[in-house]
Each structure stands twice: as structure tokens, then as C-alpha cells.
Amino acid sequence: MSDIVTARRLTAVALAMGLIGLPLLTNDYSQYVVNTILIYSLVTVGFNILLGYVGQLAFSNATFFGAGAYAMAIGMSRYGLPFPAAILLSAVVGGLVGGLVGLPALRVRRYALAIVTLAIGELLRWGYIHTPWLTAGSSGLEVPDISILGFAVVEEKHKYFLFLALTAVTFWILRNIMRSRLGRGFVATRDNELATAALGLSPSHYKVAAFALSGAVVGLAGGMFAVLLGRVEPASFDLSQLLLGFSMVVVGGLGSLLGSVLGAVLLTALPELLRNIPGLEEIAFSVLLIGCLLFLPQGLAGLVRRLLPSLHEKLFWE
Amino acid sequence: MLLEIDDICVAFAGLKAVSNVSFNAEAGRICALIGPNGAGKTTLFNAITGFVRPTSGTVRLDGRRISGLSIHEIARSGVRRTFQNGGAYGGMSVLENIMVGLGRGGQSDGLFAAALALPQAFHAEAARLRQARALLEAMGLGDLTNRRVGDLPSGQQRLVEIARAMAGAPRLLMLDEPAVGLSPDDRVQLSRLLRRMAAEGVGIVLVEHVIDLVMAISDKVVVLNYGEKLAEGPPDVVRNDPAVLEAYLGRK
Amino acid sequence: MFAQLFISGLSNGSIYALAALGMTVLFRATTVVNFGFGEMFMAGAFVVYVLLKIVGLSYIVAALGACVVLFGLGAVIELGLMRRMENAPHLSLAMMTIAISFLLKGIARVFWGREVLPMPPIFNMPPLEFGDVIVTAQDLVIGGATLALVIVFLLVFRFSWLGKIAQAASQTPRGAALVGLNVPKFRCTIWAVSAAMGAFGGILVAPVTLLYPDMGGQTLTRAFAAMTLGGFGNLGGAVVGGLAMGVIEQMVGGYVDTSLIDVAGYIVIIAVLLLRPTGLFGRKELVRV
Numbered sequence: 001m002s003d004i005v006t007a008r009r010l011t012a013v014a015l016a017m018g019l020i021g022l023p024l025l026t027n028d029y030s031q032y033v034v035n036t037i038l039i040y041s042l043v044t045v046g047f048n049i050l051l052g053y054v055g056q057l058a059f060s061n062a063t064f065f066g067a068g069a070y071a072m073a074i075g076m077s078r079y080g081l082p083f084p085a086a087i088l089l090s091a092v093v094g095g096l097v098g099g100l101v102g103l104p105a106l107r108v109r110r111y112a113l114a115i116v117t118l119a120i121g122e123l124l125r126w127g128y129i130h131t132p133w134l135t136a137g138s139s140g141l142e143v144p145d146i147s148i149l150g151f152a153v154v155e156e157k158h159k160y161f162l163f164l165a166l167t168a169v170t171f172w173i174l175r176n177i178m179r180s181r182l183g184r185g186f187v188a189t190r191d192n193e194l195a196t197a198a199l200g201l202s203p204s205h206y207k208v209a210a211f212a213l214s215g216a217v218v219g220l221a222g223g224m225f226a227v228l229l230g231r232v233e234p235a236s237f238d239l240s241q242l243l244l245g246f247s248m249v250v251v252g253g254l255g256s257l258l259g260s261v262l263g264a265v266l267l268t269a270l271p272e273l274l275r276n277i278p279g280l281e282e283i284a285f286s287v288l289l290i291g292c293l294l295f296l297p298q299g300l301a302g303l304v305r306r307l308l309p310s311l312h313e314k315l316f317w318e
Numbered sequence: 319m320l321l322e323i324d325d326i327c328v329a330f331a332g333l334k335a336v337s338n339v340s341f342n343a344e345a346g347r348i349c350a351l352i353g354p355n356g357a358g359k360t361t362l363f364n365a366i367t368g369f370v371r372p373t374s375g376t377v378r379l380d381g382r383r384i385s386g387l388s389i390h391e392i393a394r395s396g397v398r399r400t401f402q403n404g405g406a407y408g409g410m411s412v413l414e415n416i417m418v419g420l421g422r423g424g425q426s427d428g429l430f431a432a433a434l435a436l437p438q439a440f441h442a443e444a445a446r447l448r449q450a451r452a453l454l455e456a457m458g459l460g461d462l463t464n465r466r467v468g469d470l471p472s473g474q475q476r477l478v479e480i481a482r483a484m485a486g487a488p489r490l491l492m493l494d495e496p497a498v499g500l501s502p503d504d505r506v507q508l509s510r511l512l513r514r515m516a517a518e519g520v521g522i523v524l525v526e527h528v529i530d531l532v533m534a535i536s537d538k539v540v541v542l543n544y545g546e547k548l549a550e551g552p553p554d555v556v557r558n559d560p561a562v563l564e565a566y567l568g569r570k
Numbered sequence: 571m572f573a574q575l576f577i578s579g580l581s582n583g584s585i586y587a588l589a590a591l592g593m594t595v596l597f598r599a600t601t602v603v604n605f606g607f608g609e610m611f612m613a614g615a616f617v618v619y620v621l622l623k624i625v626g627l628s629y630i631v632a633a634l635g636a637c638v639v640l641f642g643l644g645a646v647i648e649l650g651l652m653r654r655m656e657n658a659p660h661l662s663l664a665m666m667t668i669a670i671s672f673l674l675k676g677i678a679r680v681f682w683g684r685e686v687l688p689m690p691p692i693f694n695m696p697p698l699e700f701g702d703v704i705v706t707a708q709d710l711v712i713g714g715a716t717l718a719l720v721i722v723f724l725l726v727f728r729f730s731w732l733g734k735i736a737q738a739a740s741q742t743p744r745g746a747a748l749v750g751l752n753v754p755k756f757r758c759t760i761w762a763v764s765a766a767m768g769a770f771g772g773i774l775v776a777p778v779t780l781l782y783p784d785m786g787g788q789t790l791t792r793a794f795a796a797m798t799l800g801g802f803g804n805l806g807g808a809v810v811g812g813l814a815m816g817v818i819e820q821m822v823g824g825y826v827d828t829s830l831i832d833v834a835g836y837i838v839i840i841a842v843l844l845l846r847p848t849g850l851f852g853r854k855e856l857v858r859v
Contacts, residue, residue, distance in 0.1 A: 005832070038652075049662070055659075056654060057660075057661050057664050057665075076609035077358065083711075093650050101831075104840075105845050106842065107843070108843050108847050109802070109847070110660060111603045111664070111796065111802065112670060112802065112843055112847065114603075114605075114664065115794045115798065115839055116839055116840060117790075118794075119791075119794075119835070119839040120836070120838050120840060121834035121839075122791075122833065123836045123837065123840070125831055125835075126829075126832065126833045130829060135356065157750045157766060169853065173433050173434070176432055176433050176434070176435045176439075177429070177432060177433050177589050177808075178431070180429070180432035180443070181421075181422070181431075182428075182429055182441065183415065184418050187407070187409070187410065187414075187608070188407055188418045189407050191407040191408065191410070192405055192407060194369070194389070194401075194405070194430055195401060195405035195406075195407070197388075197389040197390040197393065198367065198389055198390070198393050198398065198399050198401075198416070199393055199398065199418065199421070199482070199483075199486060200390055200393035200394040200403070200421060200486060201418070202390045202422065203390075203391060237517070239762070243668065244673065246668070250665055277680075278679050278680065278683040278684065279675075279676045279677065279678070279679030279680035279681075279683065279783075280676065280680065281350055282672050282673070282675055282676030283672075283676035283677060283680065284674070284676075285672055286670070286676060287670075287673070288544075288671035289665065289669035289672070290651065290666065290669045290670070293658075293662055293666050293669065294651070294654055294655070295666060297658070297662065299596045315556075
């Protein structure tokens with residue numbers, strides 16, 4: 001027993017050191033890619049929560065992502081909020097949008113949920129384009145440079161540490177939640193909805209909560225995204241964004257923390273390589289997706305688990 | 319009176335599954351619902367627990383009307399049920415199942431505290447764990463605490479399901495064919511458990527086909543046939559009722 | 571103005587009806603929602619373009635050729651991909667159709683990247699005028715062809731053994747197989763037919779909307795809106811929903827704001843699912859305990 005514990009602790013320490021020391025190895029561009037991966041890992045985890053606990057297909061990651069990003073941009077540039085307040089706002093707005101989307105979502109059948117969440121997302125995006133007084137319309141909104149406690153965070157490497165800290169804290173909070181009464185309720189609802197209702201717990205309550213939690217996490221990632229790019233525009237949150245998040249979940253492996261990161265890594269690196277050839281990006285994505293769906297239903301995480309059975313990580317359910 | 323079933327009818331698209339059934343169940347007593355296949359027992363059971371809406375009639379719990387409420391609202395009023403096909407959470411451990419059944423467990427911690435791992439969340443969770451473990455010990459399931467429910471034999475899974483139901487301190491416990499598929503030893507253990515829970519004041523209503531078990535532990539038996547109540551009374555009286563005999567054995 | 575909007579609405583609506591019908595047919599027969607259906611439209615249109623402009627065939631032959639090609643494509647998709655996912659959860663099936671749609675779009679983009687191609691109209695007739703209302707030849711062709719196809723399908727499904735088979739194969743594949751139905755072959759055929767229907771729609775609509783790799787998305791949304799409005803899984807509902815969507819769009823665009831045309835579909839979807847989730851003609855689902 002203690003061997004495994006020691007091994008895990010060593011791995012954790014090594015990982016932490018690796019993450020902290022990473023900026024020593026990167027230049028501005030690769031650091032930007034790493035930052036992007038970090039943000040998308042968070043998005044994928046958030047999307048995983050939704051798909052996993054609501055148990056139905058819901059196309060809302062782009063919706064929450066955009067809401068959080070715009071909250072950050074509008075908060076900072078129009079209302080002069082300091083960064084800490086603005087990033088909190090991203091999470092809160094994301095959570096609220098999540099809850100709002102979740103409420104009607106309960107009443108609809110399987111495929112209808114996918115369609116209605118898609119519709120809400122696109123409608124919101126149309127809203128971004130057509131309310132220029134708030135969002136500066138299609139041309140997009142600039143995000144001012146941020147500073148924390150007087151220290152300007154402009155360079156990619158500084159942003160990295162900020163994002164790393166935010167991601168780590170978020171993962172920690174999520175872990176606490178999953179181990180709490182709410183987390184148990186999530187797993188129970190997923191396991192057997194009717195039995196859960198018969199215990200006096202409302203499955204709808206947990207599904208809306210899953211939506212809200214997913215919204216908060218993805219919204220937070222959206223806020224980080226806004227800071228990363230320095231600007232937000234409606235086009236960033238369209239269908240291709242949705243499909244990107246989607247592919248990361250499938251390729252990485254549904255329900256796995258490791259998978260979320262792996263999916264984010266692979267599907268961020270790929271577009272960077274295929275950036276210049278139109279269409280090739282989509283073909284590569286789709287081939288990857290199809291391959292995973294046919295041969296690796298558990299995604300990359302499943303593959304890793306098969307190769308290294310001692311690696312036992314339990315994010316959502318086993 | 320704990321449970322009052324008053325003139326309940328359940329009809330599906332013109333077909334009457336349950337017709338004008340009325341009976342009572344008391345706290346601290348075991349009431350069994352029996353009848354041939356298709357008699358409407360399960361439908362009545364589902365109507366009481368909120369899985370099916372009664373077409374007419376009322377169900378009252380301690381005088382308060384519960385018919386027409388949603389499943390979880392009825393459960394919140396103090397009713398717990400088990401499922402014919404086993405409703406325990408297979409993917410979780412026995413302890414986790416009980417923890418879900420416990421709900422708040424009388425603690426007042428909130429999500430905020432849990433999310434930030436504040437001390438009060440810690441203490442509340444520890445208190446709940448103590449309660450859950452104590453319940454498992456009391457029910458004789460202490461050895462199984464950390465076992466995955468899906469890995470257990472079905473008899474033990476049933477017991478876990480009952481324990482989970484009891485964790486919510488219900489006033490009324492409803493069991494849907496709890497003895498099906500159990501070995502004779504398991505059945506004895508089940509009988510003892512049910513009698514003990516009744517002695518502690520819980521009202522128990524069960525739907526069952528295993529007549530021996532029913533006759534051995536029930537205080538009252540209600541017989542249904544073709545959706546109607548055929549007989550109601552203590553086991554000995556009901557077992558000799560000519561109408562009941564005819565329903566089960568058919569006309570000679 | 572009302573009449574003109576109404577007629578335009580019906581014309582557009584017949585395309586949506588066709589798309590919704592194609593998707594509903596597939597859904598009813600296989601319980602799979604093809605999120606890549608819009609790309610069938612797109613593929614059909616592009617194949618016609620290639621056959622017409624590059625191979626040099628006449629319009630009718632090119633159109634037929636495209637339907638045949640898409641028929642084959644649908645069959646290949648079912649055989650190669652969907653069949654292997656038979657026992658997968660619905661989530662995975664939906665994701666597979668999304669991946670397929672991505673693939674088709676990517677292929678189109680490789681060849682035609684940022685271009686928007688014009689398609690020659692089917693007939694070169696001057697538009698007809700009925701008072702204030704102008705009806706183009708294209709409108710007539712679209713409306714007429716769609717109507718014919720829709721009627722054929724409704725009749726076949728409602729009253730023929732094919733319809734009964736579809737019902738059986740989708741509800742209880744094993745039972746259907748026991749009775750002697752070749753379920754895999756049936757599934758393959760249905761996919762092929764659905765794809766061909768998509769092609770048909772794409773061919774009809776391309777002269778109006780122009781060709782570009784992303785043209786499928788618009789159609790998909792409208793088809794979803796139509797299916798939602800008419801009641802998911804209901805064939806007649808899909809048609810009525812499609813026509814209604816067309817009219818709603820034009821009315822909203824004409825009387826309120828043209829920018830709302832793009833989102834009318836979304837609004838309809840949200841409104842219907844909030845107010846009357848089963849749509850106009852849908853049935854409620856029962857839960858068994």
C-alpha cells in the first residue's frame with residue numbers, strides 16, 4: 001500500500017516541478033500554445049461534467065465559453081473591473097447561464113437537448129453580434145492588459161503562471177465538490193435516476209446543478225481565453241469552437257481528468273500544425289474522432305489506463 | 319393511521335389496473351399486498367409511491383395527502399421504497415450507498431463550505447460517516463462497508479438497498495418483492511430484519527409472491543385480484559378465505 | 571407583401587420539409603439522428619456541380635448522378651461506420667454523425683476552400699406574376715418536386731409494408747430479424763435513401779443559395795426546427811413543420827427585422843421546447859418502472 005502512495009506522491013511532486021519549470025523551456029509562441037492547452041483542459045473538464053452527469057448530449061460548451069469570455073471583456077473594458085473581480089464574474093456568469101440553460105433542458109428528450117442547447121448558443125452569439133452598444137458587435141471587444149496587485153501580467157510566461165494557478169485552484173475545488181454530498185448526488189442521479197428520486201433527492205435539481213457547475217468552469221476558462229487573446233469576438237464561439245471542445249472530450253476519454261488534458265493537448269497541437277491548409281484541419285479532426293469512436297471508445301485515457309493499469313485516477317465515476 | 323389508501327383507481331388508456339381499492343397500514347406493523355399475477359399489486363404500489371398517478375382516490379400519510387405529488391416529494395414526506403429489480407447503486411460502495419440515503423443526515427453544511435474544504439464541511443461529513451457506519455453495523459452489514467455493491471450477491475444487494483432506505487429514517491417503508499431470488503437463509507435474515515424494523519415503529523408495506531414469508535411476518539394481508547381488493551385481514555383469516563383460494567387455485 | 575412573403579416562405583419551406591423528412595425517415599427507421607445531414611445536402615450540390623461543370627453532363631443527368639453517388643455514400647457510411655457502432659450508446663452514435671459531417675466539410679474545403687460557387691438555375695424561364703406576387707421558375711420546381719417526393723414518402727411509409735418494416739426494425743431489431751427481415755440490409759438501404767434525399771434537396775436549393783462548404787449548417791438548423799415544431803419523429807409533422815418554418819422566417823424577416831431570419835429557427839426551437847415539447851404532432855414518452 002505505502003509503495004503506491006509513495007509512487008503517487010513522487011509523481012505529483014515531479015509533475016508540479018515540471019509544470020513550474022516549464023517556462024524555462026519555451027519561447028513566446030510555444031508558451032502561448034501551452035497556455036491554450038491549459039485553458040482547453042479546463043473547458044474539457046467542464047464539458048465532461050455536463051455530459052457525464054446529465055447523461056445526455058448537450059452542445060453548450062461554446063455557449064458558456066463565450067459567456068465567460070464576454071463577461072471578462074465587458075467587465076474590464078466597459079466597467080473597469082480589476083482582473084480578480086472580472087475572472088470571478090466570468091465564472092459566475094458562466095454558472096448562471098448554465099443554470100438557465102439547464103432549467104428548460106430538463107423537460108426535453110434526448111436529442112432535443114442537443115438541439116436546444118445548440119440553438120441557445122447560436123442565439124446568444126447572434127446577440128453578441130447585434131448588441132454593439134455592449135459587445136462592440138462583430139468586430140470584437142478589446143480586453144485591456146491586466147495587472148494583479150500592481151504587477152502587470154502581459155507576457156505569455158506570466159500569463160502561464162496565472163492560468164496555472166487558476167486551473168489548479170479550480171481542479172481542487174472540483175475535487176472537493178465531487179467528494180461532497182453534491183458529488184454523491186451527481187453520481188447517484190447518473191447511476192439510477194428513479195432510485196435517487198425515491199430517496200427524496202430531486203434528479204432535476206442535480207442536473208441543473210451539473211449544468212451550472214459546468215457553466216462556471218467553462219465560463220472561467222472563457223475568461224482566461226479572453227485574457228489570452230486580448231480580444232473577444234463572436235466568431236470565436238461558433239460551431240467550430242463547439243466541435244473542438246467536443247472532439248477533445250471524445251478523443252481524451254469521457255469522464256477522465258487525464259483524458260481532458262490529453263484531449264486538449266492533442267487537439268490544440270494539431271490545428272497549430274495544420275494551420276495553413278484549409279480543410280485539412282477538419283479532416284484530421286474527423287478522422288481522429290471516427291477512429292476514437294470506433295476503436296478507442298474510452299479515448300486516449302482509456303489507452304493509457306490499459307498500458308499503465310497502476311495509474312488509477314478517479315475523476316467522475318468508475 | 320400511518321397510511322390510508324382511499325378508493326384508489328388507476329386506469330391506463332381505458333384499462334382499469336386498479337379499481338376502488340381501499341385499505342390502511344399502521345406504523346409498527348407489516349402489511350403485505352398479495353395476489354395472482356396481473357392483479358394490480360405493482361400498479362397500486364407505484365401509485366402510492368408516486369411512480370404512477372392515480373386516476374382517482376387519495377393516498378394519505380399521517381393524515382396528509384400524498385397522492386398526486388412527485389416521486390421525490392412523496393419520499394421527502396417520509397416514504398422509502400425498494401425496487402423489484404434492485405435499485406442499489408451498483409457502481410458505488412455499500413457505505414456510499416448509505417451516505418446517499420442519508421442525505422443531509424441532520425447536518426447543516428452547505429456547498430460553499432464543501433467546495434472550499436472548510437472545517438465545518440469536514441465535521442459534517444465525519445458525522446455522516448459515523449451515522450452511516452453505525453447503521454450498517456446495526457443491520458449486520460458492517461463487513462461489507464467498502465465493498466462495491468455491484469460485486470455483491472443479489473441477496474446482499476437487496477439488504478444494502480433496504481439499509482439505504484432506512485438511512486432516511488422513513489415512517490413508511492415499501493418493499494417491492496424483496497424476497498425474490500433470495501436463498502432460504504437470506505429470507506430468514508430478511509424476515510428478522512423486517513420484524514425488527516417494525517418493532518422500532520416503522521410501518522412496512524410489501525408486495526410479495528413468496529407466500530410463506532408473507533404469512534410468517536405479516537400483521538395484515540391485503541389480497542388483490544383483477545385490480546380489486548378481494549380480502550383484508552390477519553394472515554390466518556385471509557389464507558382460509560374461499561374467495562382468495564379460488565383466485566389463486568382457480569375453480570375446480 | 572403578405573402574399574409574396576407567404577409564397578417565398580412556402581418555397582423555402584419545401585426545402586426544409588424535404589430535409590426534415592429525410593432526417594425523420596432515418597430517425598424513425600434507425601433511431602439515429604444524423605447531425606451530418608446538412609452535409610448530405612452540401613455533398614449532393616457539389617457533386618452536381620462537378621458533374622455539370624467539370625465532367626460536362628447535362629443538368630438532369632448530373633442531378634441523377636449526384637443522387638446515385640449520395641445513395642452510395644449513404645450505404646458506405648452505414649456499412650463502414652454506423653454498423654460497427656450498433657451497440658454504442660446514443661451519445662456515441664450522434665458523435666459519429668457529427669464526425670462524418672466534419673469529414674465531408676473538410677473534404678469540400680480542401681477543394682473549394684474559401685470559394686462560393688454559383689450554380690446555374692434549372693430552368694431559364696421568366697418569373698410568373700400573379701398580381702403583386704412573383705413566383706420564379708425555381709420556386710415552382712422546388713415546390714413541385716418536394717411535394718411529389720414528400721407525398722411518395724408519406725404514402726410509402728404509412729400504407730406499405732416498407733413502413734411497417736421500418737417501424738419493426740427500429741423498435742425491435744431482434745424481433746424483426748426473427749420474423750425474417752434483413753435488418754442490416756434494411757438499415758443500409760434507409761441510410762442510402764436518406765442520403766439521396768439530402769442530395770435531392772441540395773440540388774434543388776443550390777441555384778438559390780450558392781455553393782460553399784458550410785452551406786449544410788443552415789439547412790440542418792432549419793430541419794431541426796421543422797422537426798421540433800412538427801413533433802420529433804412524426805413524418806407529417808416534419809413536412810408541416812418545414813413549410814411553417816419557411817413561412818415564419820419570411821414573415822419575421824419581412825415584418826420585424828431581416829437580421830432575424832438567421833435566428834428564426836433557433837427561436838422556434840427554444841419556444842417550442844419550452845411551451846410544448848412534443849411539438850404539434852408528437853407523442854409523449856412513457857417511462858417504465
